[in-house]
Amino acid sequence: MTxxxxxxxxxxLNYSDLIALSSSAPQASKNTEYLQSVMNTIIKNLGPSGPGLLAVTGFPDASDLRRTLLPMARKLALLNNDDRKCVLKDHGLGSDVPLKNFDRTVSPFAMQLKYNRDLDVNSICNVNYLGISGCGSDDKSLSEFKNLGNVFKELGNCMIDVGLRLARVCDKVIGGHELEESLLESCSAKGRLIHYHSVLDNLILQALNGTPSKSKLAKKTSSNQSDLWQQWHYDYGVFTILTDPMFMFASESNGVSLSYDEKECPSPSGHTYLKILDPNTNSVVKVKASSGSFIVQVGESADILSKGKLRATLHSVCRPKNLENLSRETFVVFLQPAWSKTLSLYDFSMKSSSLNDEYSRKRDEENQSQNPSSDIGKLVPPLCDRLKDGMTFAEFSRETTKQYYGSSGLQTKR
Incomplete structure (x- = not known):
């Protein structure tokens, strides 16, 4: 174990190369060998011998959209409940965690992103949205959110474009059109703007809502912190597209303050704090991505639909130690099949599922040597327990959510 x-x-993967590979027009002969090499490298990284991830760089305007949107995640998380409700309602956003829980480790703000299957992939990013007026409140402090919905959709469509192009490229290698068609049949993706709380953020939330004294809060909050912002799991869609994260340091005045530095700071460790488990080596590794890139991650549906030629990534998000005022912001788009899409079992997926059990067995044995990753298997329900032959994607997603986060699930959802 490493x-x-x-x-x-x-x-x-440079976006210009992704455009060339996903184009239906024949490529110039001088580029053929180079593009074939790029395609092979894509499949190597997303397939069974790779990490199940890659980064897409060079997308026009993506960095500007990222710099505009990501700081809004923390601002939304620390708004009082009434103002936040107003902003989210005006911009068509919701949340899938209880935002009244002041001990929560994340604050996600979500929206369904629609696209038209009749549009060519080249047109996805050219869909323009009308500017959205600010919240109905007269509070000038809320005017900073006036472009929230617009920027959310614009960046989301950039990421949908990347996912659809990548699905087309993978289909060329796998054969058929299963991945791209499954996404076009859906015509919808879920966008999620996520704020990963610093310890100070939770103190601010509790102080704003009249909870006990600062000393009691600090003791309680510190004792509740784990070494993970997000626990180990597989995504169950086709592709998950993420911005590289933004890190922000909160300022502190007299113990607790609402002031903070809105400027992006570099990662304290130089990596994204995304961790993956590499099943080839049974090792936990941290992920480093280029600044301004989109991170592409394989989900379980891609594993199933590709008959194992792509492999889902088991991952978590770790939190830095001894940096209680550091928060993490990111924007994620989940590309998934239509809810009615039927999923079929195949030999490789069953083999993969049994490997989950094998990993769990190995980790139980490694408990004796106090291996740091020995308990990961206990937190991840095996695919063979969640997927039955002939299930629709909707049934698979419900069963997966239940086994992770239900009343008898293996993890908590905060």
């Missing part, structure tokens, strides 16, 4: 602090640097 050390847990080993870092993997993601392969950078």
């Amino acid at each position: 050390e847990e602090n080993e870092t993997i640097e993601l392969y950078n």
Whole structure:
């Protein structure tokens, strides 16, 4: 087993190469060999011998949209409940965690992003949205959110474009059109703007809502912190597209203050704090991605639909130690099949499922040597327990959510 602090640097796929590979027009002969090499590298990174991730760089305007949207995640998380409700309602956003829980480790703000299957992939990013007026409140402090919905959709459509193009490229290698068609049949993706709380953020939330004294809060909050912002899991869609994260340091005045530095700060460790488990080596590694890139991650539906030629990524998000005022912001788009899409079992997926059990067995044995990743298998329900032959994607997603986060699930959802 390698050390847990080993870092993997993601392969950078240039967006211009992705355009060329996903184009239906024949390529010039001088580029054929180069593009074939790029295609092979894509499949190597997303397939069974790779990490199940890659980074897409060079997307026009993506960095500007990222810099505009991501700081809004923390601002939304620390608004009082009434103002936040107003902003979210005006911009068509919701949340899938209880935002009244002041001990929560994340604050996600979600929206369904629609796209038209009749549009060519080249047109996805050219869909323009009308500017959205600010919240109905007269509070000038809320005017900073006036472009929230617009920027959310614009960046989301950039990421949908990447996912659809990548699905087309993977289909060329796998054969058929299963991945791209499954996404076009859906015509919808879920966008999620996520704020990963610092310890100070939770103190602010509790202080704003009249909870006990600062000393009691600090003791309680510190004792509740785990070493993970997000627990180990597989995504169950086709592709998950993420911005590289933004890190922000909160300022502190007299113990607790609402002031903070809105400027992006570099990652304290140089990586994204995304961790994956590499099943080829049974090792936990941390992920490093290029600044301004989109991170592409394989989900379980892609694993199933590709008959194992792509492999889902088991991952978590760790939190830095001894940096109680550091928060993490990111924007994620989940590309998934239509809810009615039927999923079929195949030999490789069953083999993969049994490997989950094998990993769990190995980790139980490693408990004796106090291996740091020995309990991961206990938190992840095996695919063979969640997927039955002939299930629709809707049934698979419900069963997966139940086994992770239900009343008898293996993890908590905060």
